[in-house]
Amino acid sequence: MMKRINKQCLNCGEEFLPKTVASVYCSHICSKKAYKQKMIRLKNEAEINALADKIPQTRAFISVPEAGMLFGIAKRTLYRLVGQGKIPSVNLGTRLVRIERNVMEGMYGSARSLPQPQSAPKKKLYNLEKEDCYSIGEIAERFQISEGSVYNHIRKYSIPTRQIGKHVYAPKMEIDNLYNGNEFI
Numbered sequence: 001m002m003k004r005i006n007k008q009c010l011n012c013g014e015e016f017l018p019k020t021v022a023s024v025y026c027s028h029i030c031s032k033k034a035y036k037q038k039m040i041r042l043k044n045e046a047e048i049n050a051l052a053d054k055i056p057q058t059r060a061f062i063s064v065p066e067a068g069m070l071f072g073i074a075k076r077t078l079y080r081l082v083g084q085g086k087i088p089s090v091n092l093g094t095r096l097v098r099i100e101r102n103v104m105e106g107m108y109g110s111a112r113s114l115p116q117p118q119s120a121p122k123k124k125l126y127n128l129e130k131e132d133c134y135s136i137g138e139i140a141e142r143f144q145i146s147e148g149s150v151y152n153h154i155r156k157y158s159i160p161t162r163q164i165g166k167h168v169y170a171p172k173m174e175i176d177n178l179y180n181g182n183e184f185i
């Protein structure tokens, strides 16, 4: 006869004599508790995945909370790595730290459960009609950053602009891509 040896319960950590080789919990209560916790974990994961699915794949710049969701890393860990410069980031202003998705993918592999694009993205066609653009002043006001910073970012990320009269305009789509994504902070 095979001698059964004590195991440690995966829920409470107490030693117990397993009823079968497959037993991992000391009691029915522990087994139930563990099941409940597993369900909570799965539910949280499903919620995170639902949020992650809302982040457009085409957005090159993602916020720290978004990066946390997409790559399954704790927000606090990411902020620490960003702070230490281990993950390069751009700071678009107070609470506007952005990480490049490409950089994250280079470090952590593909984002979780998101379908990858089948082919290279088509070259973007910019609509520089006035109604599809913000003026620099509008951008500064809308996103609470200085006009100087807006110009810097536009230059840095090669966002196309158009001068109409006295004002410089940039496509809404690109600007929204750059500065949005704060909703999870």
Ligand SMILES: [Zn+2]
Residues within 6 Å of the ligand: 009, 010, 011, 012, 013, 014, 025, 026, 027, 030
């Ligand atoms: Zn137990």
